[in-house]
Amino acid sequence: MxxxxxxxxxxxxxxxxxxxxxxxxxxxxxxxxxxxxxxxxxxxxxxxxxxxxxxxxxxxxxxxLVGRPHGKLDASMAHFRSLRKTSSFKRDQAVSYVSQIWELTHALEKRVQLPLVDLPGFSGGEIHPGTELPGEPAAAAAELRRRWGLGTGPVKHLVRLMESRGIVVVSPPGTDAENATVDAFSTCRLPRPLVVLTSNRSDDVYRHRFTAAHELGHLVLHADVTPGDRKQEREADAFAAEFLTPKHSIQPLLPNRVDFARLTDVQRTWGVSVSSLIYRCRELGLLSDATVSRAYKRLNQLKDQPGFTSEPVSGYPGEQPVLLSQAFDLAVSSAGLSMHELATELAWKPARVRELLGVPDYRPVLRLVPSQEESNAAQAHG
CATH class of the missing domain: 1.10.260.40 (lambda repressor-like DNA-binding domains)
Structure with a gap:
């Protein structure tokens, strides 16, 4: 060996x-x-x-052992949501995690046809809808909505939408060491675009959705650009805002004074947080900077009140990734794939495969309880 x-x-x-x-x-x-x-x-x-x-x-x-497909990637090939807060050590850990996700995806794709990659700007995509998207973030978001047939209304299930367009989205569990101090990140440098939405945002579905849209912005705007520029982060935010709340659709619904009741109604309909909507009001010239500052202070006071508390992603199936787990289930039913076979092919432990697929171990747990005689003997020898 x-x-x-x-x-x-x-x-x-x-x-x-x-x-x-x-x-x-x-x-x-x-x-x-x-x-x-x-x-x-x-x-x-x-x-x-x-x-x-x-x-x-x-x-x-x-x-x-050599010979297996390896999703080789380094930290310079991924966009990190909070680059300044993420050490190089943690970025290296995160991209190794992404490499394994790609290897798992590749193994499943040999048995199951995954959704075709439909992402303008991604050179490996199977669907090429003509010209590239505009470079200006808001214009790019509007054009992508048009090409994906989203109309001008709310995007109901963003993560499921991204998966349906061939983007691999994963959300590691909170105990996973790879994402302990990493916010969210994405890359276009593998044969499929990949987005990681880490667990520190899963307690708030609105923040989770905005992060997903932010990473989608990186994929379409910065596919071939070296990550790490603050301007790129601002552009991805601008893309996310326009993609989730198109200006011409959202502006008539937003108040020109701070009205939290109205903002919470818009939040529920459009799936965007009150905090983001207040910022959107400032972007669109509906509220002054001073008014926005006071609104944020008041919002912070209301954060534990009904209608303002965080809503976990667990209550929204359409915002939870399922592409890989469903691909595995289909490979099991159609190709007879077993967890052991997949683990052997990847040269991983079965527990690691289950972890990345989000598949629990349903085997019954054997618990041995010592008899009274064994307990007495142990105490006697203690």
Whole structure:
């Protein structure tokens, strides 16, 4: 196995576990420099070190073998929602997570035809609707709504809409180390566009939807642009605002004075938070900066009142990703795919596959309760 060792897999596994080279080195009994050489491919680990690496990084030994499709990506290829708050270490961890999501998608797509990629500006898309979208954010949002046949009203199920257009959307659980301090991010640098909506926004469906629209903006506006520019973040916000609340549709519904009752009605109909609507009022010249400032202060005071509390995404099925889990279910029913077979193909542990698919382990849990005699014997020897 040492001769077929894939150095990139070691980097991926280490980043997924959020471990430094020094930490890995201490666990397997070598120097940090040696681990660095394994990752660059300068040298290969000795055969006896492979099992130690597998234990340290919680992967099967076969994980390190060459030959499997690898969604190679680095942090310069993804747009991060809160770039300044995200350390390079966490960005590396996040993109390794995305690489695994693509590998899982690729494995499923060999068995199931996923929705065709219909995303202007994405060079790998199967559907090319002619010219590219305008570069100005609001104009791009309006044109995308037109091409997707959305009309001028509210977008009811944004995440499901994105998935239906071939965009892979995932929302890792809150306990997943990969997204602990990462907000949200997206990339067009893999064979399918991919958006990660992290759990720190799942307590508020309106914020969740705006984040999804923001990442969609990055996909259509900045597909081939190096991420990290604050201007790009502002453009993605402008895209999201116009995509979710088109100016000519929303302006007649917004008040020209602060009216929270009216704003909450618009929030429920359009799926956009009162906070975002207040900002939209300022953008459209309906409220002054001073009025908006006072409105935000009052809104903060009302945050625990009925109608102003956060609504979790769990109550909105159309805003929860299902593409990968449903693809797996279809592969099981039509192609006889098993969880064990998929895990073996990916060289992952079955628990990791279930985690990324969001599929619970339905096996009954065996719980052994010691008899009274065993308990007494244990106490006697304690």
């Amino acid at each position: 040492s001769d077929a060792f894939d150095s990139a897999r070691l980097t991926q596994a280490r980043q997924l576990k959020a471990m430094t080279k020094k930490e890995v080195a201490e666990l397997i009994g070598v120097s940090p420099a040696a681990v660095g050489q394994y990752e660059t491919g300068t040298t290969r680990p000795r055969p006896d070190l492979i099992p130690r690496l597998a234990r340290a990084l919680d992967v099967p030994q076969t994980f390190f």
